[in-house]
Amino acid sequence: MIExxxxxxxxxSDAVALRDITLTVAKGELVYLAGPSGxxxxxxxxxxxxxxxxxxxxxxxxxxDIGQIKxxxxxFLRRNLGLIFQEQRLLNDRSVLANVMMPLLVxxxxxxxxxxxxxxxxxxxxxxxxxxxxxxxxxxGEQQRVSIARAIVNRPQxxxxxxxxxxxxxxxxxxxxxxxxxxHSVGVTCLISTHDEQVLDSxxxxxxxxxxxxxxxxx
Amino acid sequence: xxxxxxxxxxxxxxxxxxxRRAPGSFLFxxxxxxxxxxxxxxxxxxxxxxxxxxEQMSVDPELSVFMKHDAPREQTSGIAxxxxxxxxxxxxxxxxxxxxxxxxxxxxxxxxxxxxxGENPLPDSYVIKLNAFRSAAESAQIDAIAEQxxxxxxxxxxxxxxxxxxxLAALLGILRLALLLLAATLGTVxxxxxxxxxxxxxxxxxEEILVxxxxxxxxxxxxxxxxYTGALLGLCAxxxxxxxxxxxxxxxxxxxxxxxxxxxxxxxxxxxxxVSMAALLALSAMLGLIGAVLSVQRHLSRLN
Numbered sequence: 263m264i265e266x267x268x269x270x271x272x273x274x275s276d277a278v279a280l281r282d283i284t285l286t287v288a289k290g291e292l293v294y295l296a297g298p299s300g301x302x303x304x305x306x307x308x309x310x311x312x313x314x315x316x317x318x319x320x321x322x323x324x325x326x327d328i329g330q331i332k333x334x335x336x337x338f339l340r341r342n343l344g345l346i347f348q349e350q351r352l353l354n355d356r357s358v359l360a361n362v363m364m365p366l367l368v369x370x371x372x373x374x375x376x377x378x379x380x381x382x383x384x385x386x387x388x389x390x391x392x393x394x395x396x397x398x399x400x401x402x403g404e405q406q407r408v409s410i411a412r413a414i415v416n417r418p419q420x421x422x423x424x425x426x427x428x429x430x431x432x433x434x435x436x437x438x439x440x441x442x443x444x445x446h447s448v449g450v451t452c453l454i455s456t457h458d459e460q461v462l463d464s465x466x467x468x469x470x471x472x473x474x475x476x477x478x479x480x481x
Numbered sequence: 482x483x484x485x486x487x488x489x490x491x492x493x494x495x496x497x498x499x500x501r502r503a504p505g506s507f508l509f510x511x512x513x514x515x516x517x518x519x520x521x522x523x524x525x526x527x528x529x530x531x532x533x534x535x536e537q538m539s540v541d542p543e544l545s546v547f548m549k550h551d552a553p554r555e556q557t558s559g560i561a562x563x564x565x566x567x568x569x570x571x572x573x574x575x576x577x578x579x580x581x582x583x584x585x586x587x588x589x590x591x592x593x594x595x596x597x598x599g600e601n602p603l604p605d606s607y608v609i610k611l612n613a614f615r616s617a618a619e620s621a622q623i624d625a626i627a628e629q630x631x632x633x634x635x636x637x638x639x640x641x642x643x644x645x646x647x648x649l650a651a652l653l654g655i656l657r658l659a660l661l662l663l664a665a666t667l668g669t670v671x672x673x674x675x676x677x678x679x680x681x682x683x684x685x686x687x688e689e690i691l692v693x694x695x696x697x698x699x700x701x702x703x704x705x706x707x708x709y710t711g712a713l714l715g716l717c718a719x720x721x722x723x724x725x726x727x728x729x730x731x732x733x734x735x736x737x738x739x740x741x742x743x744x745x746x747x748x749x750x751x752x753x754x755x756v757s758m759a760a761l762l763a764l765s766a767m768l769g770l771i772g773a774v775l776s777v778q779r780h781l782s783r784l785n
Contacts, residue, residue, distance in 0.1 A: 311695070334699070341697035351692050367491060368698035370484035412696070 263289040263420065263451055264310055269319035271305050271474075279305040281474045282319070287453065289419070292446040294462050295455040297471035303455035306471070307422045310453070311343055312336045324419065341369060344413030344450075346442075348425035350405045352397040358384065358408050359393040365416045383411040387441045403434025410441050414450070421445060423454040427461055435461060492705035496713060499682065499706070507714070510678050514671050514718035518765055519725045521664035526726055528657060529757065530750045542623050544630065545640040546607040552635040557605040560633055564607060567629050572610040578603045604637060668768055671718070675711045675772025682707060683780040690784055700781070707777045708770055715769020719762045727752050 264287040271280040280302045287293050295303040308314040309321045312328050321328040326339060352361050359380055366376035384390045387407040389400075397405055406426055413421055423442060427435035439454075439461055446452045462468055470477040500507045546564065548557040554577075564573055581603040586592050611623070627639040683690070693703050734749050741748040753761070 313695075337694070337697045337699045337702075340695065345695050351688070351695070353689055353692060364693070365696040368693060368696060368702055370488055372487055416697070 263287055263291075263324060264453075265320070265322040266306075266309075267320040267322070269309065269316045269321055271302075271309070271314060272317045278474050279314075280309075280316075283474075283476050284319075285469060285476065287451060289451055290446075290449045292443070292452045292466045293454070294466055294468045295453060295471060296457070296459065296462060296468050297477075298457055300473070301457075301471040302474040303457075303471055304424050305474075307424050307453060307455055310420070310422055311345055312339055337368075341365070341416060342419050344410075344416070344418040344421040346406070346409050346413050346421065346423040346426045348428045350397070350409040352405055352408055352412075354396060354398050356396075357394050358389065358397060358400070361397065361408060362411045362415050365412060369416070380411070380415055383415040384408070386414070386444070387411045388437075401434065403430050403437055406430060406434070406438050407441055410438065410445075414445055418450065420451045420453070423452065425455055425457070427456065427458065432460075488702060489705065492702075493709050495706035496709035499686070500710065500713070506678075510674060510714055511718045511721060514674050514714060514765075514769075515721035515725065517667045517670045517674070518718055518722035521660060521667055522722050522726045522761060523729065524656075524660040524663065525757070525761070526730070526750065526753055528653070528660060529753060531653060542611040542641070544607075544609040544611070544623070544627060546609065546630050547637045547640070548605045548607075549635050549637045550602075550604045552605070554605065556635050560635065561607070563633050564609065564630065567626060568609060568611060570612055574608045574610075576606045576608060578605050581606060671715065671765070671768045672772040672775065675714055675769045676776040678714060679707050679711055679773045679776035680780050682710060683777070683784075687784065690781065694784075704777045704781065708773050711769040711771075711773025711776075712766045713769070715772075716762060716766040718769070719765025722765070723753075723758055723761065 266283045266285045269280055269283045270278070272278045283302075283306065295306060297303055305314055309316060309328060310323055312331055316329055323339065324342060326335075328339075331339060352358075353364075359377065362380040362383055363373075363376045366379060367373070371379075381390060381393060384393055387410050389404060389407055389411065392400060392404065392408075397408060400408065410423075410426075413423075421442065426438050426442070430438060435458075442452055442454060456462070548560070558575060561573055561575060564571075578601050582595070582601045585603070586595060611626075623641055627641055630636060630639045690703055730750050730752060737748060737750060752758075
C-alpha cells in the first residue's frame with residue numbers, strides 16, 4: 263500500500279531530512295514512526311500526502327508514484343488519506359460540524375448526506391454533543407478528536423497522524439490514540455508519528471528514525 | 482443536482498457568506514468600482530442618444546446655390562444648364578423663392594415674424610446633391626465645384642451644406658474614441674480594485690485555503706468562490722453605476738429641455754435600452770471576474 267524505495271529528501275547541502283529510506287507498509291497495518299524532533303518523521307508523512315516530493319528514490323502510495331504525480335492529481339490522492347496534525351488546523355470561524363463536513367463538500371457531496379456522515383464521524387470520536395460548538399470552545403484533546411473525525415469522515419484507506427498527542431495531557435492523548443486504534447481495528451492503515459515513547463503500542467510496528475535515517479524496526 | 486452545479490452553488494454560497502461577514506468593506510468596494518464605471522456609462526448613454534441624430538442626417542455632399550435677390554426668374558431658372566455642365570451626374574433641384582418661404586413658414590415656427598416682413602426676403606436657389614465621395618481626394622473637389630458655381634452669372638453665394646454634418650460625424654468619431662480610451666482606463670481601474678479586494682480575501686482565508694488543499698480540494702474548487710466574489714462585485718457596481726446615470730439624466734434633461742426649446746425641439750436624453758443595460762452589466766461582471774482571475778492566479782500560486 264505504501265512503499266519507500268531508497269528515498270532521500272534534501273532541502274540544501276546541509277539540510278537533509280531523509281536518507282535512503284526503504285520501507286513498506288501493508289494494507290491495514292498500524293505503524294508508529296518514533297524518533298526525536300528533526301528525525302524526519304513529518305517529512306516522511308508529508309511525502310505520502312504529496313506535500314513533499316523526494317529528491318531521490320520513489321514513494322509509491324496505492325500504486326501511484328508520488329514523484330511523478332501531477333499537481334492536478336494530488337487532491338484526488340489526498341481524498342484517500344486522512345491527515346491529522348499536531349496543531350489541529352481547524353477553522354475557528356465555523357462550527358465543529360462544519361469543519362468535519364468539509365472533506366465531503368469538497369468532493370461534491372450534497373449537504374444533507376454530508377451532515378449525516380459528519381455527525382456519525384463525530385459520534386465515533388465521542389463528540390456528537392459538541393457538533394454546534396466552535397472549535398475554540400473545545401479543549402485541546404477534543405479539538406484533536408474533531409480533527410480525527412474530519413480525517414475519517416471520507417472513509418480514507420490511510421490515516422496519517424503527525425504528532426497527534428504532542429500538546430495533550432496523558433488522558434486526552436490516550437483518548438486520541440484510542441480513537442485512532444479503533445479505526446485501525448476496522449482495517450484502516452494508520453501511520454502515527456510521535457517522539458513520546460510512552461504512547462507507543464507494544465503490539466504495533468514501530469519504525470525508529472534518527473537524523474533522517476531508519477535506525478531500527480520493531481514489531 | 483449534478484456535482485458540477487452543486488459545487489458552483491457551494492462556491493456562490495461561500496462567496497456570499499464571506500461578503501456578509503464584511504459588508505462594509507464590500508459596499509465600499511462597490512462604491513469605488515461604481516464611480517469608475519459611472520463615467521464611461523454616462524458617455525455611452527450620451528453617445529447612444531446623439532448617434533441616431535447624426536445617422537439620420539445626410540453626409541452625402543450637398544450644395545446650395547443662392548441666386549441674386551433681384552435676378553429675374555427666367556435667368557435664375559435658366560442657369561440649371563450651366564450647373565449640369567459643372568456636375569453632370571448630380572441631382573439638381575430648383576427651389577423658387579415662394580416655395581422656400583412656404584417651407585420656412587412650415588418648419589421654423591417663425592410665421593409671425595415672417596409675416597411682419599411683408600416682402601419675401603428669400604432668393605431663388607438650387608439644391609445640388611452630388612454622388613458620395615469615395616476618397617478624401619474626391620471630397621476635396623467639392624470646394625473647386627463650389628468655386629466654379631460662384632463664378633456663374635446671378636449667383637450670390639454657394640454653401641457647402643454637408644460640411645457641418647461631416648464635422649459632427651467626425652466629432653462623434655473623436656468622442657467615441659475618447660470614450661473608448663476612457664473606458665479602457667477606467668476598466669483597468671476596476672480590474673485593479675477587484676484584484677486588490679481578492680488579494681485581501683485570499684490573505685484573510687489563507688488557513689481555509691491551506692486546509693482545503695490538505696483535505697483534497699481541487700484548485701478550481703478553491704478558486705471558484707473568489708471568481709464569484711469578483712463577478713458579484715463587478716455586477717453590483719455596474720448596477721449602482723447605471724442607477725447613478727439614470728438619476729443624473731433627470732437634472733440634465735431639465736437643462737437640455739430649456740436649451741432645446743430655443744430650437745423648437747423636444748430633444749431629451751433617454752436611458753439606455755434594456756439590452757444595452759444588460760450588456761453593460763455583463764461587461765462589469767466580466768471586468769470583476771478578470772480582476773479576480775488575475776488575483777487568484779497570482780496569490781494562490783504563492784500559497785502552493
